[in-house]
Amino acid sequence: MPNVLERQQDILSIISELDISPTMYSNAVEKYKAITAYLESYGIEAEMYPQGSFAFGTVVRPTSKSADANYDLDFICQIKGDRSSHTPSELRKILLDALKASGIYEGKLEIWDECFTIEYADVGKIGFTIDIVPATDESEEKKQSLLAKSSYPNLINTAVAIPKHNGNHNYTWITNNPRGFRQWFDEINKPFLEAGRNNYRNELFKRHSRFYASVEEIPHALDRSALQRVIQLLKYHRNVYYDKLPGGDDIKPISAIINVLVTEISKAYNPECSVFELLEYVLKELEIYAQHLAKNQKEFVALYGARNVISHNNGVWYIANPANPEDNLANKWNENPRIPKTFFMWIKVVTSDLIDSLQQDDKHFRTTLDNGFGSKAVTAALGEKYMTTEAPRLIIKESAPKPYCKI
Structure with a gap:
């Protein structure tokens, strides 16, 4: 009979290998804080904070191109003021001009309609990119409108306005709320974290004891x-x-x-x-x-x-x-x-x-x-675990039965 618990642990080990490592996590935090410090030195009052998988602790390495594809980490750069202080295009230009003026970031910068990307190489040959979305505080009028419709009114105050590309280099405001989204997730996730935290942190320490002197040194963001x-x-x-x-x-x-x-x-x-x-x-x-x-x-x-x-x-x-x-x-x-x-x-x-x-x-x-x-x-x-003398046959979508065939 198959050892189900062992197989479950093996599947989890695959995901653990695809998760962001403690070294890369530390590197990413250092890099985004450095961007914030640079913007401040440039005269821009702004706050950078993670959104998406980096905020939720659900990062997995992308599968595109190769197994060594870079991690994509998403951040909001919230510039002081609200949507009445700038047009969407002006907000983008403020951030873009600052990044272009930097000798550090200008050469790593890619410009997209929805964000600006800075690419970093990593010692372990797997790099990461920081996608920066410019934002500013949402207007009070808009927040009041959201409050009237929301099932979670305690989340609305952190809503921001971000530039949305509409073609021909035109931008309008759309509402986003990554901080509210994270607060919602963290509240539900909290009892799950507390239930398994000690065991998980002890296992993480065993795998990365060369990086941390004790379990207590492990950032809780890696739980x-x-x-x-x-x-x-x-x-x-x-x-x-x-x-x-x-x-x-x-x-x-x-x-x-x-x-x-x-x-x-x-x-x-x-x-x-x-x-x-x-x-x-x-x-x-x-x-x-x-x-x-x-x-x-x-x-x-x-x-x-x-x-x-x-x-x-x-x-x-x-x-x-x-x-x-x-x-x-x-x-x-x-x-x-x-x-x-x-x-x-x-x-x-x-x-x-x-x-x-x-x-x-x-x-x-x-x-x-x-x-x-x-x-x-x-x-x-x-490694080669579960392999027999006959190599496993990969399913090719062109010849496979459903659901791997063309839909």
Whole structure:
């Protein structure tokens, strides 16, 4: 009989290898604080803070190009004032001019419509980029409008305005709230962190004892709960799965959707759980939500109760952004029916790859891992474990049965 607990630990070791290392975390913090200090010396009053995976502790190495692809770390650069103090284009220009004037950053700078990217090389041959989104405080009028619509009014005060590109070098303001989003996540994640913190930190110290003199020296930003690990597992599996699909980049679920769905569903679960207990619970709930593809809202509620993390009412998909009531994270689902269909197909594949595969023989288990996470990532973590004398056959999307075939 397969040793299920051992296999679960092996899957987690793959994700651990793809997580940001303590060395790179320290390097990234040093770099973004240096940018803030430089802006201050340039005469710009601004605050930089992480958003996305770096803020949530759910970083995974990108799968694009190669197994050594750089980490993409996202930051807000919030310049003093509010949206009435500048036009969107002026705000961008303030930050861009400052970065271009620097002998340190000018040569590393890439300019994009939505952000500015600074690329760093790392001693370990895996670099990282810092994507800087210019922002300023949202207006009081807009915040009051958001408050009237919000289910989480305590989050609204941190809303910011960021420049949104509309073509032909024109920009308008849109509302964002990464600090509110992080506060929402941290409050739900807290009991999960507390439940597993000691064991996780002791294991982390064993792996990185050359970097830290004691467990107490490990930054709490490197702690990982069962909730964070489930998000990381799904994010990396998503990347590998959608890379195999024609036009996959255009239809894969954004990380914010995975964060919201997993976190909202996990609120109802016991925080003392293991990673795989929580993963299986989340996947089963998402498989219930897949019934929205075949049933209208009334039929769905009659069968499954008032589940509302995902809704599909009168043909409109909706996933709420808890920190911005005007942001429907599922907007693109309403533009392309392939997106929700593929999403729920992917959920079935995740269940097969990460839950059902635990009962397979070694050969098939290793093949499943290679297909779910990529053979380079699996070999980096596990070496030749579970390999038989016959090399595992990788599934090629052109010839594979569903769900790996063209959708």
